[in-house]
Amino acid sequence: MPARALLAAVVAAVTVVTAAPAPEVYPSPGAGTRLLDHDALLGEHPEKGWFKANIPFVDLPDEQIESVYYYRWRAFYEAQKYTREGWITSEFLGPVGYSAPDGGIVAAAGHHVYEGRWLRDTRYLDDYLRYWTRGAGSGPKPATELLNKNTTDWAHQYSSWLADATLRRAEVTGDMGFATNLLPELKRHWERWSPQYDPGLGLYWQTPVWDAMEYTASSYQSPDPYHGGDGFRPTMNSYQIADAVAIADLARRVGDRGTEQSFRDRAGSLAKAQEKWLWDKDKKFYKHVMRDDNPDRVKIADREQIGFVPWMFHIAAPGNAQAWAQLRDPQGFEAPYGPTTVERRSPWFMKDAERGCCRWSGPSWPYSTSQTLTALANLLLDYPAQSYVDKSDYLALLRGYALTQTKDGKPYVAEAHHPDEPRWLYDSKNHSEDYNHSTYADLVLSGLLGVRPQQDDSVRISPLAPESWSHFAVENLSYHGRNLSVVWDKDGRHYGRGKGLRVYLDGREVARQNDLKPLRVPVPRGEVKPLPRLVDDAANVRGEGFPTASASYSNVGNGDHPAQANDGQNFFLDVPNTRWTSYRSPNPTDWLAIDFGKPTATSDVRLFFYDDGGGVRVPASYRLQHRVSDGSWVDVPAQSRTPTAGNDLTRITFPTVTTTALRVVGTPQPGSSFGLTAFQSWRG
Template sequence: MLTNLKHKIITLSIIIASLNSSCKSGANISNKGKSVVLKEEKFKHYVDYFNTMEDENLKFAIPNDSAWSWMEKNIPLFECPQQNFEEIYYFRWWSVRKHIKNTPQGFAITEFLVDRSYADKYNMISCALGHHINEFRWVHDPKYIEQDVKIWYRGNEGKPMNKLYKFSSWTADALYNRYLVNKDEKFLLDLYPDMVTDYAVWEKDRQRKDGLFWQHDVKDGMEESLSGGRKVQNARPTINSYMYGNAVAISKMAEMKGDKETEAKFKAKADVLQQLVETKLWNKKSEFFETFTEKDTLAQVREAIGFIPWYFNLPEKSKGFEKAWEQVKDEKGFSAPFGLTTAERRSLRFRTHGTGTCEWDGAIWPFATSQTLTAMANVLNNYNQDFVEKPDYFKQLELYVQSQYYRGKPYLGEYLDETTGYWLMGDRERSRYYNHSTFNDLVITGLVGLRPRADEKIEVNPLIPQEKWDWFCLDNVLYHGNIITILWDKTGEKYKKGKGFRVFKNGKEIAFSEKLERVISE
């Protein structure tokens, strides 16, 4: 009897410990999958169709026959009147889960499905790690991206993977932004020392005497660019913006940790980089952030990387930097029939480097489109300017949607022709389902406009022009442990919740407006 009593006490202790552990988790498991308005089964037909599009010659952790089961448990639901937006939204979730791979150390997330000779263990490549974190932060089950990040930083006998530093990265920034979605402080601070060490590695290896960081364009994942080269050591807007974003994120982690010395140190690093980018990389003549060459001269060519500082809200407000955004509307700048080019179209060297060697001399790369649209959403949300407006964002996101088709079917590859939309390596096996960009994060944080923040207020600022759609709904969003639903219903007839723009938390309405505009719950 005493033995039975001990057994019951031990069992009860385990249950209590388990409950306490669940309560401390940033992602409240009990709220998963509780959509308020939309029904999962309504969107299953997309996956049924996607599964018929291919022979599925490569299968990893979640094969096609398990794709819908995984999606209905893990993803926010999205519905809108423009079918291609909806189709590509579900296609991107369907395609990204193909890259989840079981390894002896947990789940890894790949960039290519086919093995690449320059990849690390498990075919991992670090180039798009920041994109992976930002996209996967909306997946309900946190284990996929958490285990992937842990492998990158501790998968080599407790040390970083051998090829982690093969590419520039904004990992600390992405991890902090993931924390703003799930509020999992424990996971974030567990990686805090790794991020501090990570920053020091880049300082030792890539920092110039003037404080700027240099990088080969190929190590930014942007080879054959107009401003650099595979062996040229230029101070590019990419790595300098990334390091600014990482410094800001680490300072915030240090504040959470109560490490005042490190907090102050990284705030100072961020301040110095901000000043250097604004003074050395800004071309007053072209009114654009440009590459500062190894010869200490500006490159004298506008490239899409000049928008990246706004990805991290780096440029100070009201100093005139926002004028650079006029170039996204200029057909001699970056505006093309199928999206935003990677270099200005007026350049005499535009698209002069040939095709087939991953050129960044003008063709459209989803990697860059993701960065530019994230940056544009920040400008529209955080800067008082009139150079770009909601219709400009919607136009470019719509072109991004339209570009993700090949021979009439949803497709995602490496890069495409800016005037025809033709995927330049679309028939190469390596290019299929190339996991090198975001899309659904743009839909959630930009188009629909859920803006992650550290406090418990819910802020939504849709970038959909007022008269564009009569209705849309984003549902089953796991945010701060709650299920968020955002809907617009012009007439009130679609969702039967009344006319207007509404936000719900766990089914309870918390914000309302008669029109599509920024709302913030109390």
């Protein structure tokens, strides 16, 4: 094409406007303490800027607990998936056939919200909660055996505690307005469990598999160990009680006294029925009661770990603490990599556990372990004193939980662990890696370090860490629009700020004491600037239609397809992978293109180059181009770039260009190729 014609085509295809500065990628951490070396604590984490902006940093004398803490934040980072409705938190890094649209699975949604509530960037959970209450996650699903024949929408495929989690999250952010805005949907969600309500008992029933627990001691005692065992369970009923209490609290905040009283009454009635029917006065434990062929409503003989769940929501009666004697009983739930999912004295303990996933009849299960640790913290911090367990038991259980989360000498979490041996039982390649089905950071923050969020303008600090520890710290935790730091220095030498416990807000000391006794600290609300809601026009999580990705060459033999670069996910694992590479390409340069399918405005492109330190490296150079009206490609004008980085963010901003496609043309380093884990195009 002649130069003059090319210039005319470019002018016709490009609209350049004088725009406001591009929004910051991450929320600003703001003023705070600077006691810890954040770079050193993050180690080899990718995209360190994300973690520095988002997570509370901790410093612990227990290396195992601390290393898993930072690993689990990395796993949570990997689990963020961008969809056409915004962000969701995934359970599996790869897709599974029984998930809701775009990959959501509601079974662990409560865990996801408890864990993610500590992030400074609120957009992830804002989108995620909308997904389950208003979006595709609340939409219709087939009522089939594979997807739960008892329910007809994705948000009810599995049991969950969405309303409770929404309120618990608001206690950290201080934004009750977001939570109350979801009140109509949370009420509807609660009420849609009504087909599984038994008015005779005043309880809800659930099938163990749709409690996310197939092959349990409960279901083994039915004709169908996988899909059987319908019964009245301390999980499902505790979730409904907790959600009813949360809805009542939110209704009170908006002055809806009718809804408040209705849901408080429902919660009270359910709690009484649970005590009557599910509490075994002889065995001192909450148990499953079979629904079918059980006219006398006899409880099963076996204690299952789900019997600790009522304490997770402060529902258990204060006089029932004797149940916790089973936690450290060698014939109960005690295990070096435990607790076990059913007591050892049960005849169903470890039945068929070695035959393959998934059997919750003995193996150590992170989902349930994290529930038990949350419940134990509540018992120790919020219930009357008792003699069955103490702070040392919390630390021992948390440390055992941390010890399970290793593989080949590195932090790792899969689906279920052997209770007595240092190995994962259920850990399928391209499926179980960094399995996001539980909490861990939340247990360190709200339990071990005792940051207890409140609905008013205060915070409770009640550490379960032992006073014998020489030191610990949580630094710049985002709380009610302020940065909260809590520091323990037994002799004053570790941090050089003096001995004892000190609390800081935005870097200023606001409280101190010599011991670790509980204290409540006023927290005046800080200014929270709304974060802009952005759209990634390049993402296509479903791989259908536009935008489409294509490339000059792809290492398809290793699964490095072009669509892996715009699938809404961004992580840097070898297995499973979510990247495109030009590995073994014969070409001197290669390109990856995103076709929007229509003219699209773009001004903020974010690239994440994959670098494995071997055959795939950051390119020696690259060009960002856009397609013009005659189908040819030209460099995007007036680019402003951050340094090119491997396994990290490379950002290119420029005056807005309207185009139908973008592409990156890379020149690899000698002897290597290049690749991308994510190609994003953001707009406000």
